[in-house]
Amino acid sequence: MKIQAKVHEKGKFSLSDLMRNVKDKKDFPKAGAIALFIGVVRGETLKGEKVQKLEVEAYEEKANEVLANICNDLKKREGVVDVQIHHLLGEFSVGEDLVYVLVAGSHRKNVFTVLEEAVDRYKKEVPIFKKEYIINEKGETTACWVAEHKAQ
Numbered sequence: 565m566k567i568q569a570k571v572h573e574k575g576k577f578s579l580s581d582l583m584r585n586v587k588d589k590k591d592f593p594k595a596g597a598i599a600l601f602i603g604v605v606r607g608e609t610l611k612g613e614k615v616q617k618l619e620v621e622a623y624e625e626k627a628n629e630v631l632a633n634i635c636n637d638l639k640k641r642e643g644v645v646d647v648q649i650h651h652l653l654g655e656f657s658v659g660e661d662l663v664y665v666l667v668a669g670s671h672r673k674n675v676f677t678v679l680e681e682a683v684d685r686y687k688k689e690v691p692i693f694k695k696e697y698i699i700n701e702k703g704e705t706t707a708c709w710v711a712e713h714k715a716q
Contacts, residue, residue: 569648571652571692572650582666586598598668603665607659616658616705620651622651627692635647635648643674648666650664651686696709
């Protein structure tokens with residue numbers, strides 16, 4: 565069986581892997597729509613500071629468990645065929661992909677609200693930790709851990 569939710573080391577899972585993963589599922593012929601969220605590294609903080617890079621870590625065992633629970637819960641929604649969340653771990657430059665959230669459903673009306681809920685839930689529930697490297701106005705780099713609820 566293909567994985568529906570997992571944290572992956574950077575370079576070990578891609579957008580094409582995700583699409584292959586969803587289309588290989590036995591229930592995929594029931595789908596008439598796929599909605600996809602791709603989270604990327606933002607180039608500046610909410611305060612307007614320049615971001616140099618981001619490091620992402622996770623309590624992997626618990627993160628995988630929570631991701632799977634979110635996907636399994638949302639898959640029970642009417643018209644939803646599949647829900648997948650794959651978060652990448654490692655060091656990332658501005659603009660690089662961090663997370664893929666996918667919802668496949670029988671019709672487009674079934675996928676958008678579930679996609680939004682999946683994104684909101686993983687941000688609040690999954691033990692993933694981000695360290696932001698910021699270049700200040702003097703050109704010096706500082707690093708700090710970013711709480712997900714503050715980074716939105």
